[in-house]
Amino acid sequence: MASVARVLIDTPLPQLDRLFDYAIPLALADQVVPGVRVTAPLRAEGRLADGLVVEVGDTSDFDGALTPLESVVSAARVLAPEVWALARRIADRQAGSANDVLRLAIPRRSVAVERKWLAQGAPREVPRAAHPVAGYEGGVIESAVDDGGRVALRSLPGVVELADGSWVGRWAVTLAQAAVRAVIDGRTAILAVPDYRDQEQLEAVLSTMVPAGTVASLDARRTNAQRYAAFLSCLAHPDDSGHTPRIIVGNRSVVYAPAAELGLIALYDDGDPLFAEPLAPYAHARDVALVRQQQQGGALIFAGHTRSVEVQRLVELGYLHDVAPVPLVTPKVVPTAAQQQRQAGDGGRVPSAAFRTATEALQAGPVLVQVGRPGYVSLLACRRCGQAARCTSCAGPLQLSSARSVPSCAWCGRIAGDWACSECNNTSYRMVTRGSGRTAEELGRAFPGTRVIVSDGDRPLTHAPGEPHTLVVATRGAEPIAAGGYAAVILLDGEWMLQRESLHVGDDCLRWWSNAAALAAPGAPTVLVGVGGPLAQALTLWQQHSYAAAQLVDRRALGFPPALRVASVTGKPAAVQAALDALGDVPVRDVLGPAALPAEGPRALDDDFVRAIVRFDYAHGDAVAAALRGAIVRQATGGRRPPAGRKRGRPAPTLRIKLDDPEIL
Template identity: 60%
Template sequence: MPAARVARVIVDTPLPQLDRLFDYAIPERLREQAVPGVRVTVPLRSAGRLADGYLVEVTDHADFDGELSELDSVVSAAQVLTPQVARLARRVADRSAGSASDVLRLAVPPRMVRVEKAWLASEHPAAVPSRAAPEVRGYRPELGRAVDDGERVAVDAVPRLARTTGGEWVGGWAVTLAQLAVRCLASGRSAILAVPDYRDLDQLQAALAELVESDDVARLDAAQPNQDRYRAFLRCLEPRAVVVIGNRSAVYAPASRLGLIALWDDSDPLHAEPLAPYAHSRDVALVRAEEEGCGLAFVGHTRSLEVQRLVELGWLTAFSPEPRVAPRVVVTAAQSGEAAPSRVPDGAWRAATEGLTTGPVLVQVARPGYAPVLACAQCREAARCRRCGGPLGLDRAGAAPSCRWCGAIATGWACSHCGGTRVRLVTRGSSRTAEELGRAFPGTRVVVSDGERRVTAVDERPALIVATRGAEPVAPGGYRAVLLLDGDRMLARESLNVAEDCLRWWSNAAALAAPGAPVVLVGVAGLLAQALATWRQPAYAAEQLADRRVLRFPPAVRVATVTGTAKSVGDAIGALQPGTFIDVLGPTPEHQSVDGERGGAPRTARTHPDAVRAIVRFDYAHGADVAGALRSAVVRAAAKGRKPRDNRGYRPPPTLRVRLDDPELS
């Protein structure tokens, strides 16, 4: 009699105490269908409850000595979970003190039955036609050879626009990524290119279109219809090489014979996953490159401190454009006063006026909207909502102030400090700036691009393009002038990474300028302005990293934030072994305010009013020990019996939450 086959299954559940492989017997009726990678349903506990999961492996031996429950069903013949992605999910979860099932929700899209049936019925060619490997223009030949050999590189992007054969204008960085990916494809290997958002994806897809056929590109975009995204995911499962492009979750794509993982602008907050276990795409790429032995490339106009640290350790090899290319940056001081012209110094006005004679001019501002923040006109204290305490702002000229948090209209508002009833503008949003510039340049076309108005490209006609940070459209041949306003307000944000973020915003905008066009930075001085003016962003990153080492701030060390009730946080900290961590900061009351990104409005994350937060600092060598101890604390907190709060039997969820390498520390 043949030995009984055992299926090892990871169950799709949010319960951290169930984050392990479960053994199930494979009934005779499912022997042929039960293969690694397929979706299955399994019995879980009692009362006939069924749970979804993935069959990870099939073996003849079980870890459990008793009688095994049987698999209930095999959902589909599609093997959607490859062994490489299964191992990656486990390693990412362990590194982040999270659950592998949470990672798999990001890695495997929801099933679309019709799309899957059509894919299973189709033929899947095993190879792509041979093609010549293109040179990586603008760099030494060693860059292309390094990627061919599977090495790890940090690439400073060429700050210029490039025109494709189809007539589209894209960033020079997109051309570089496309050429690196096609070199992999030419050798029969796949490449994964991850970028922050849809604007970058459109440019990257346009750059690839002139080098490869559309069938060789799979786009995994969170904004896609579910059917299109699942179809692209299934394309990645085919045995032939493919270029995968997408946002942060694309780093989990099951690409065949992976040869390269490349990230554009890895310090953009959109690379940070907002869902548990909060793994940054940069960290996932590092883990996967080590797991599969493939090449790794970080490309950007600026260099994140995390990448700079790896360069200094010799783990990444740095490449810069040759010959050197840099925009013409002019640093100028802002003038005081309330009139519109005083916001823009004379030199910036001249640059805008001259630029408008030949083409569009870009004006970058800090925030979207009309007047995002108001203050009391009498005492200058921030105007706050009487209902929730949020900041007040104006949506348009003549409108009543409203709360940025709860949306309540502040009719009859009075200052809680001095009793004043009038408000003044503290910041001017994109709409107010466009209104002011329209009056200052009568007859000039004004275009606003922010989170509410999605503009990805403009034509070559003269116009003032007012855009929030990260929402700048692409202009044919580049902008004839770029004005970087509100620099002092951007730097006023409370964040550990505020200087790094500002340099990235300004550098990305400066790279959109035409060759020789002026880029005017207003209201900023010191080392930060000098780094932009001389285009020496890596040197600035090195200086910042040296300061972080002295202060023992990330990324010189790793950190973990532990949030929950005072007791649960105390128990979690107490579970850490002495010698595995440097120190613990806090606990302190938990309240976070986070600025918006990519043209969006500011957002605020608020937790339970009694919640506290502690920050644990530890060295990289002890990362596994700290993550394991904190993960065990989360499991214990979740497994504890919780008394119902009412007669209906409602049990409150566990309050303990752990996040490693939190980018939102302030």
């Protein structure tokens, strides 16, 4: 019988990110098994701490007497071995702590839910019949699932009707069919999507293919009790020695879901910024999926109407296999020059060719108009000199929430009824950028007798009626699915969208436009307004992967990700310099900075914070992460010992390390 437990203590302190050996009391010998929650004494802190048992054994490397565990919290083995291996690897890769990863992987405990699960056992119902993956020749997707292949999948555009009368994107059917094949083979499938809209489509398809108990939904919209119940359903029950395959669906954190027998892990639209984790250790879901597939095997699929530059790099390296539909399905995309004559009735935003297309299409079905901004008017400027209208309190941009409202600050919300231009003292303003509300108002006047529907962050819609004389105005990413597909899609604000300063601006715009065009009915036109060049060509020819390949060539020449990896080091000047010094002999390409952080936004960092950027090759990633991680630990433990009887008084850590930081680009 094992007498030693190796425990990961639940603590935010980076210096405690390791396993501690504890003695197993005889009274707990049968209860202490890998994966259970325990409480354990921390002698240095003089308190009890929560922890997770990672391993049990008979020996310890510690020479002294081991402190015994205090208690076992529950019999549920919430830390699966494969999740621990993944958490440890991701933490080491990202210069973070395993606890930070496990907080994303394991929901907070719900006692009532856990007791119910322990009492009822795990369901064993699984689907009985596989569905062939339609639209791809030669069974290439089926072969990848069966043999553990790695695929960059060009998703089929369009929408399809399910047996219950609902409509979903064709991409959702493809991923669901691949997942069902894995489950029938006795293995678990993990499907990760950017947000709830995509998740609802996947769940709708799966509900027509598999028994209800086969699908587990892990997403942030659910209550903690619901998430914990779904999480427990993915685990092996203490009374059940077998493995019940599942289809696990969720957002970015679902890539950490327990799956002892992993058959498939798939990401849809991996270029979406929602896959970037904003919490430490800041690991992108795409990177987590790549690491997990390396550890556990199984198939790996990156699907989407566009292809991220990161995935294109892996395709060119031969790590991923490029798979396209056969025959190739391409929506009808028509680019329209910005200098074309505009229609007066719509505020001058829609060129005459796009206006005619929308007018004709409204007779046959709904028309989608994609805009770049939510709200009414998102940016104002002085009518006389053109200076941007700014808040006198925080310098944030002024906006209008409705036609009769007074300007207010987009950052602090302060009303600016007495605004005057700081340059010329003029008190009148003009609209610079129109949001979804203003656009709907203008198009309602331009198309009298047409029903106008708005879908944005304040009024999100997942589905729209497929009736003629219906105009849907939606912000990028909030486009609802119309029954039968849209009779036409109009893409506005392209010029404005491309003005954003970001390395990924072209990738993002192409993804937004492609996802909207994919909602059109077969043969229906998509009109791209005011954009030309390589982006318009890639969308028109439906060759988004070619644009990603061209971007990769440019980034290799410039030394930008994903050709290289980068790490941002942010904090007080002394702390940043200490972290850079810790790199020592680690081979890096170069170090940019340190430089002062720009004071932008309502929550800008202190003026004395600086940031340095380290660029390095993939082969040296582990060495860079280990060196920077050591700097974090040294800063956390660098305070002087306090006098006897006084509490430890270390300054709050200021150092923040982010590997593959998307914000700096």
